[in-house]
Amino acid sequence: xxxxxxxxxxxxxxxxxxxxxxxxxxxxxxxxxxxxxxxxxxxxxxxxxxxxxxxxxxxxxxxxxxxxxxxxxxxxxxxxxxxxxxxxxxxxxxxxxxxxxxxxxxxxxxxxxxxxxxxxxxxxxxxxxxxxxxxxxxxxxxxxxxxxxxxxxxxxxxxxxxxxxxxxxxxxxxxxxxxxxxxxxxxxxxxxxxxxxxxxxxxxxxxxxxxxxxxxxxxxxxxxxxxxxxxxxxxxxxxxxxxxxxxxxxxxxxxxxxxxxxxxxxxxxxxxxxxxxxxxxxxxxxxxxxxxxxxxxxxxxxxxxxxxxxxxxxxxxxxxxxxxxxxxxxxxxxxxxxxxxxxxxxxxxxxxxxxxxxxxxxxxxxxxxxxxxxxxxxxxxxxxxxxxxxxxxxxxxxxxxxxx
Amino acid sequence: xxxxxxxxxxxxxxxxxxxxxxxxxxxxxxxxxxxxxxxxxxxxxxxxxxxxxxxxxxxxxxxxxxxxxxxxxxxxxxxxxxxxxxxxxxxxxxxxxxxxxxxxxxxxxxxxxxxxxxxxxxxxxxxxxxxxxxxxxxxxxxxxxxxxxxxxxxxxxxxxxxxxxxxxxxxxxxxxxxxxxxxxxxxxxxxxxxxxxxxxxxxxxxxxxxxxxxxxxxxxxxxxxxxxxxxxxxxxxxxxxxxxxxxxxxxxxxxxxxxxxxxxxxxxxxxxxxxxxxxxxxxxxxxxxxxxxxx
Amino acid sequence: xxxxxxxxxxxxxxxxxxxxxxxxxxxxxxxxxxxxxxxxxxxxxxxxxxxxxxxxxxxxxxxxxxxxxxxxxxxxxxxxxxxxxxxxxxxxxxxxxxxxxxxxxxxxxxxxxxxxxxxxxxxxxxxxxxxxxxxxxxxxxxxxxxxxxxxxxxxxxxxxxxxxxxxxxxxxxxxxxxxxxxxxxxxxxxxxxxxxxxxxxxxxxxxxxxxxxxxxxxxxxxxxxxxxxxxxxxxxxxxxxxxxxxxxxxxxxxxxxxxxxxxxxxxxxxxxxxxxxxxxxxxx
Numbered sequence: 001x002x003x004x005x006x007x008x009x010x011x012x013x014x015x016x017x018x019x020x021x022x023x024x025x026x027x028x029x030x031x032x033x034x035x036x037x038x039x040x041x042x043x044x045x046x047x048x049x050x051x052x053x054x055x056x057x058x059x060x061x062x063x064x065x066x067x068x069x070x071x072x073x074x075x076x077x078x079x080x081x082x083x084x085x086x087x088x089x090x091x092x093x094x095x096x097x098x099x100x101x102x103x104x105x106x107x108x109x110x111x112x113x114x115x116x117x118x119x120x121x122x123x124x125x126x127x128x129x130x131x132x133x134x135x136x137x138x139x140x141x142x143x144x145x146x147x148x149x150x151x152x153x154x155x156x157x158x159x160x161x162x163x164x165x166x167x168x169x170x171x172x173x174x175x176x177x178x179x180x181x182x183x184x185x186x187x188x189x190x191x192x193x194x195x196x197x198x199x200x201x202x203x204x205x206x207x208x209x210x211x212x213x214x215x216x217x218x219x220x221x222x223x224x225x226x227x228x229x230x231x232x233x234x235x236x237x238x239x240x241x242x243x244x245x246x247x248x249x250x251x252x253x254x255x256x257x258x259x260x261x262x263x264x265x266x267x268x269x270x271x272x273x274x275x276x277x278x279x280x281x282x283x284x285x286x287x288x289x290x291x292x293x294x295x296x297x298x299x300x301x302x303x304x305x306x307x308x309x310x311x312x313x314x315x316x317x318x319x320x321x322x323x324x325x326x327x328x329x330x331x332x333x334x335x336x337x338x339x340x341x342x343x344x345x346x347x348x349x350x351x352x353x354x355x356x357x358x359x360x361x362x363x364x365x366x367x368x369x370x371x372x373x374x375x376x377x378x379x380x381x382x383x384x385x386x387x388x389x390x391x392x393x394x395x396x397x398x399x400x401x402x403x404x
Numbered sequence: 405x406x407x408x409x410x411x412x413x414x415x416x417x418x419x420x421x422x423x424x425x426x427x428x429x430x431x432x433x434x435x436x437x438x439x440x441x442x443x444x445x446x447x448x449x450x451x452x453x454x455x456x457x458x459x460x461x462x463x464x465x466x467x468x469x470x471x472x473x474x475x476x477x478x479x480x481x482x483x484x485x486x487x488x489x490x491x492x493x494x495x496x497x498x499x500x501x502x503x504x505x506x507x508x509x510x511x512x513x514x515x516x517x518x519x520x521x522x523x524x525x526x527x528x529x530x531x532x533x534x535x536x537x538x539x540x541x542x543x544x545x546x547x548x549x550x551x552x553x554x555x556x557x558x559x560x561x562x563x564x565x566x567x568x569x570x571x572x573x574x575x576x577x578x579x580x581x582x583x584x585x586x587x588x589x590x591x592x593x594x595x596x597x598x599x600x601x602x603x604x605x606x607x608x609x610x611x612x613x614x615x616x617x618x619x620x621x622x623x624x625x626x627x628x629x630x631x632x633x634x635x636x637x638x639x640x641x642x643x644x645x646x647x648x649x650x651x652x653x654x655x656x657x658x659x660x661x662x663x664x665x666x667x668x669x670x671x672x673x674x675x676x677x678x679x680x681x682x683x684x685x686x687x688x689x690x691x692x693x694x695x696x697x698x699x
Numbered sequence: 700x701x702x703x704x705x706x707x708x709x710x711x712x713x714x715x716x717x718x719x720x721x722x723x724x725x726x727x728x729x730x731x732x733x734x735x736x737x738x739x740x741x742x743x744x745x746x747x748x749x750x751x752x753x754x755x756x757x758x759x760x761x762x763x764x765x766x767x768x769x770x771x772x773x774x775x776x777x778x779x780x781x782x783x784x785x786x787x788x789x790x791x792x793x794x795x796x797x798x799x800x801x802x803x804x805x806x807x808x809x810x811x812x813x814x815x816x817x818x819x820x821x822x823x824x825x826x827x828x829x830x831x832x833x834x835x836x837x838x839x840x841x842x843x844x845x846x847x848x849x850x851x852x853x854x855x856x857x858x859x860x861x862x863x864x865x866x867x868x869x870x871x872x873x874x875x876x877x878x879x880x881x882x883x884x885x886x887x888x889x890x891x892x893x894x895x896x897x898x899x900x901x902x903x904x905x906x907x908x909x910x911x912x913x914x915x916x917x918x919x920x921x922x923x924x925x926x927x928x929x930x931x932x933x934x935x936x937x938x939x940x941x942x943x944x945x946x947x948x949x950x951x952x953x954x955x956x957x958x959x960x961x962x963x964x965x966x967x968x969x970x971x972x973x974x975x976x977x978x979x980x981x982x983x
Contacts, residue, residue, distance in 0.1 A: 059595050080601035092596035096615035105611070109601030119610055171600070411814075417892050418813035422821060425806035428862035432836070433828040439839035450842065497732070500725050507726060514733035517740065522921045524942040529739045532746070532754070540742060540759050572736065634832065637923045641943055655834055662838050663928055675835045686830045 009069060009083075009178035009211040010035050011056065016065035018051055025051050026062070027235045033179075038205050038212040040222035043232035043258070052232070053181050053215045057086050069178065080109065085172035086181040090188055091164050093156040099167050100139055100152035106175040107135045142174045162193045169204070179211045186221060198225060219259050223247070231255055253388035256296050264382070265302075265350045267342050269295040271391075276383070279344025281322055283378050286394045293391060296382035299353040302374050304338070319375035324350065326370045331356075340372075444672035451666050462673035472674070474649055475657040478563060482653060483632040485567040490628045493571070494578035495621075499613070501579070502586050512583070516576035523573050527638045530569045531556070556643055559650035566651060569638050574631060578624050585620030589613065619692075626689040633681055654678060747771055784938040790853060791937060792919045795860045796912055803866035804904075808896055810867070811874035812882060822871070828864040833925055841928055851931040860919060866911050873907040874900060 011033040018026040025048045033039045041049040054060040056067055058079035067074045074082050085106075093102050108117060111131045115121060122128035143149040146166045156164055165185060172180060185201070186194045202225050205212050216222050222229045223243040230240045231254075239251040250256035256264050269278040271293045274286035278295055287293060304324075323343035330337040338352040352374065383391040444462050448455040466472050501511050518526065533540050534555035542552040555565040593612050597603065602611045614621075636655045639645060645652030645660070652660075658678060662671030745761045746754045748768035775781050809815065810822055836859065844855045877900060885895050901908075926940040 054595075057595075057599060059598065078603055079595075079598045080603060084599070086596075086599050088592050088596060090590075090592065092590065092592040094593065094596075094612070094615070096618070105597075105602065106600040109607065114604060114606060117607060117610075171596075175600075414813055414892065415815045418809040418815035418818075421805035421809040421813070422815075422818075425802045425862050425867060426821060428802060429824060429828060429864065432840070432859055432862055433831055433864070434824070436836035436839040436843075437831065439842075440835060443838065450845065497729075500729055503722070504726060504729065507729070511729055511733055515736050518736055520917075521740070522939055522942075524921065524923045524939045526739060526743075528942055529743045533739060533742060543759065572739070576736070634834070636834075640923060640927065658834065659924070659927075663841070668838055668842065672838050675838060679831065679835045682830055682832065682835075 010071070011179055011211060011213065012066075012068040012071070013052070013056070014066040014068065016052065016055060016062045016067070018048075018055065018060065018062050025235050026055075029065070029232075029235075029237050031230055031237065031240065033211055033213060035211055036209050038202075038214065038225060038227045040214045040216055040226040040229045041232060042216055042219055042222040042229055045217055046234075047232040048235040049215045049217075049232050050183055053086075053183055053213060056179070056213060057084055057181055058082050080106075083175075083178045084181060085175050085177035085179070087165075087168045087172050087183065087185045089184040091156075091168035091185075093164060093167055093171070095156050098153050098155055099148065099159070099170075100136075100143075102156070102167055103139045103142065103152075103171045103174050104135050105171065107131075107138060110175070111135065138174055139170075142170050146170050146173070161189050162197055165189065165197055169201075173208075177210065179213065180205075180208075182212065182214045184216055185214075186216070186218075194221075201225065220261065223259070231258060233258075250382065250390060252390055253294060253296070253384040256382055256384070256390075260298060262299050262337065262351045262353060265297045265299060265348075267295050267297065267345050267348060267350065269293045269383070271383070279322060279342060281320055283320060283381075285378060285381075285383075287383055287391045288394055289385065289391070292386060294384040294386075294388075296384060297350075297376055298380065298382075299337075299351045301380040302350075302352045302376055303354060304352065304372055304374050320378050321373050321375050324352075324372045324374040326372055340370075440672045440675055443669055444676055446669045448669045449666045450668055455669070458669070462670050465670065466673050466677065471649070471652075471657065475652050475654045478650070478652060479633060479635070479654040482563045482567055482635060483629065485564060486570055486632050487625075487628055489567070489571045490574050490578055490631075491621075491625060494575050494624065495582050495617075497575065497579045498582035498586055499609075502583060512580070515579055518573045519576040519580075521573075523569075523637050524641055526573070527569060527641045530572075530638075531642050534565055557647055559647050562643055562647065562651045566635065566638050566643070570631075570635065574628065578628060581620060581624050582617070585617050586613070589616045622689060622692040626685050630682060630685050633678070780933060780936075781938070781941070783934060784936050784941045787853075787856075787935060788920055788937040788939065791856045792916050794853065795857050795919050796915050798857070798861040799863040799866055799915060800908065800912075802862050803870055804901070804908075805896070807867045807870035808874055808900055810871045812877070812879070813892075825864045825867050825871075829868060833859055837925070837928060844929060850929055851935050853935070855929040856926060856935070856937070859925060863911075863915065866915070869911055870904065870907060873904055877903060 013029055013031040016026055016029040018024070029048075029052060031039075041052055043049050051060060055062050058074065058077060061075070069082065069084075094105065097105070108122070108131075111134075112122065113127055116125040116128040116131075122132070139152070140149060143152055146169060148163065148166050148170060151159060151163060151167070156167065159167065165188075168185070182201070186197055189197060198221060201214075205225075214222075214225065223246075226243060228240060229243055229246050231238045231246060233254055239246060239255045241249075246255060246259045250259065253266070257266075267278060269276050269292070271287040272290050274284070276283045276285045276287060276293065276295070303319075324340050325343060325346070326338060326340040327349075328339050330339070334356055336354055336356050338354065340350055340352075341348065342350055383393070385391050445457055445459060446455045447458050447461070497515060501508055501515070504511060534542075536542060536552065536554040536557055539555075541555070546552060553561060556562055589612065593616065594608060597608060597612050602608060634655060635653050636659070639651055639653055639656045640659070643651040645656055654674075655678065658671055658674040661667045661674060741761060742759070745763060748766055748771065749763040750765050750767045753764060810818055810825075840859050841850075844850050844858070849855050881899065882895055885899055890898070921939055922937075923939050923943075926937045927943070930936055930940055
């Protein structure tokens with residue numbers, strides 16, 4: 001199945017629109033997935049990501065728009081004719097069939113005529129008997145690759161979660177698909193297995209060279225596995241890009257808030273005459289428009305100033321101080337998560353994620369006082385207008401940082 | 405209050421709570437069953453208080469009795485007519501109705517209507533519809549150039565007539581059971597089947613629907629079989645076992661022996677035989693319902 | 700689901716594929732079937748408004764040619780003891796249901812949530828008793844009633860049914876689903892067991908009780924077998940049993956159809972729907 005490496009699979013979605021009744025679920029989605037790419041569709045539940053995947057699979061019909069594979073429209077093709085495989089969220093294994101029968105199902109359907117597929121006819125008819133050894137061999141090959149060859153005679157109910165997951169992958173793989181669709185395949189696994197299977201899927205993608213489209217609500221999954229991430233919200237495609245693009249250069253506030261854990265800190269600021277004021281601090285950053293802005297500060301980019309060695313990784317970077325009131329500290333092992341508020345905006349919780357150090361000990365600075373000064377790097381701040389759209393500084397402020 | 409004391413009052417309360425039900429179960433089920441068994445070993449009749457133990461004479465008589473053989477025959481023949489229809493028609497209806505979009509609930513109600521009615525009363529309507537002289541059914545047959553049928557007067561036809569009435573009254577019930585079974589099949593199995601290429605109705609049925617319907621199908625088959633063996637109301641009202649014992653089914657015979665002829669001992673033996681059959685069906689169901697659970 | 704494109708290798712099986720015409724034909728067939736299912740009711744209602752000689756007219760019409768509805772229903776309601784029969788049915792069914800609930804609910808709570816010796820034996824007996832139909836125990840029950848001279852009483856009509864093993868089983872399963880933690884919290888809060896049953900368990904069991912009540916009422920309303928055995932006089936006759944008097948043909952005696960009694964169709968139509976209107980299910 002992996003021999004045909006030359007097979008191309010460029011998946012194109014063109015202006016897909018879909019409503020269920022009066023409720024629109026997808027507004028005009030266009031997306032290109034290149035051959036061999038791993039693209040994640042990520043978003044909160046109800047954002048339309050699963051519907052989009054099902055439209056690609058042919059399980060739903062879009063109201064308008066087109067699905068193309070290698071430039072050929074697939075809208076009129078039945079799911080089985082699209083050369084697409086899909087792994088369902090709860091695997092959708094046939095509970096009454098053994099693992100082997102489950103995996104053989106796509107091959108039986110493709111290779112036997114209808115009369116030979118009727119009950120018991122498979123072992124009676126010549127067509128059925130003829131195809132049997134070949135199907136068996138193909139199933140065993142894939143089973144071996146996924147290390148489930150010892151499970152072929154078991155029923156799905158006798159398998160553990162990750163084994164079921166592998167069987168579902170196997171059933172998809174035996175068809176030798178061009179495009180591999182996965183609908184939240186890890187959501188039914190516990191945390192430990194999730195990390196393990198995540199790595200296995202990434203490996204499978206690398207070794208097979210197939211085109212993967214992967215649906216998840218978990219941004220960590222999306223960020224760690226994908227070549228590109230497509231972020232959906234209420235049926236709109238917010239941004240498509242590499243994981244780093246989405247993290248460091250989000251197009252708007254929604255993207256910034258969805259990507260990153262803990263969530264990005266938002267605090268109010270004011271843009272005026274080439275400067276941005278945050279509380280008592282003024283930064284020499286020029287934004288295209290004046291007025292109130294929302295300032296996004298990643299928890300990883302804040303450091304506690306009175307605690308040398310705590311926080312900011314590159315302490316050589318230009319910094320800016322802000323008054324901060326500590327509320328509580330969570331010990332995450334190697335790191336600490338400090339919750340508190342900025343003095344200028346006591347209503348919103350700010351989180352700081354920092355490396356652990358001496359400052360955290362019982363007589364360190366964090367234990368002594370609740371009023372702290374924290375420093376941020378102005379270059380790492382993200383600005384959003386009142387409409388939530390990203391505002392990029394018009395001047396490069398890097399070298400002209402002055403203390404207020 | 406200490407834990408053990410609390411435990412004690414709780415136990416006492418438990419006995420108090422189950423007492424009425426336990427006494428009644430004894431009086432209504434356990435003791436009567438014992439008496440049925442003992443009675444089946446006697447020649448007791450209600451007419452005279454004198455009786456003696458006759459051992460298994462009643463059972464010997466039962467298996468040598470032509471009337472019993474006839475009743476058993478009639479019951480099995482009737483079941484043979486009734487069961488395939490009660491099963492297959494209901495299943496086909498359920499599948500067809502499930503695929504209906506706008507009319508699903510209307511059709512469900514219409515087909516379920518006979519289940520909600522009192523069979524004893526509707527039997528009279530059927531008697532009128534099936535009237536050999538001026539009944540609507542025979543008139544309709546005649547319109548289509550078909551011969552009239554003597555539905556209840558002909559020995560060879562009467563069991564068919566009863567089976568038709570029973571089917572009419574049970575199809576809606578079985579259909580609803582099948583519909584519940586169909587609805588509980590996860591939709592994504594059909595989607596997985598579509599991805600795997602099993603999108604032809606025949607494949608969908610044999611690969612997904614039928615295997616997933618297993619437990620429901622077994623339940624329907626067993627309850628319908630028991631219903632078939634319990635045929636009584638329509639016989640009692642419409643045919644009284646006639647003509648010439650052609651519709652004398654098992655339960656009606658037991659009723660006649662016990663409450664018309666007052667052969668209590670013999671009737672008790674018949675009752676126990678009947679109970680044996682019911683137990684058999686219950687065992688079959690228990691066996692299969694254990695085997696057929698998937699996840 | 701999306702329309703399915705015709706596969707390139709068409710086989711003779713292809714006609715089975717759902718096409719819109721196929722679906723239309725199915726719908727039409729389903730409605731024809733539904734007409735057959737409903738026709739007896741239509742005939743009954745229609746006939747109940749006709750004069751007797753029109754009921755058996757060769758050309759049946761749904762709308763009565765001569766409307767006799769008022770007279771017919773007036774006759775059944777005021778000139779015949781039918782109201783008495785209905786009342787008897789009502790008394791028996793309600794009586795059975797009330798006692799069933801009174802005996803089953805406490806017992807099933809004890810079986811579900813309290814520990815006591817013999818509980819598994821009792822529950823096993825309950826399960827076994829579910830499979831025993833009235834037809835098997837009717838002889839000793841009848842003899843017993845004869846001996847104590849209670850035949851042809853409401854008590855005799857209700858007695859075999861006043862404990863429902865099915866209800867005990869059903870409620871026990873339902874109560875087992877009730878969280879132990881809530882019961883324990885209530886005990887800690889000082890509730891007595893009786894209060895727990897009345898104030899916590901019972902309100903939560905309303906859906907199960909309602910479902911069982913419908914089932915029980917309908918089953919005993921429709922019952923013909925037991926009233927046929929114990930009822931001897933007109934003034935204890937149930938509505939269902941009264942149908943016995945009105946079978947229009949007596950094949951056993953004559954083999955030929957007899958003219959129907961003048962009042963029958965309207966009487967049936969008054970009776971044919973159980974008031975609770977749901978589920979025979981008596982086979983369970």
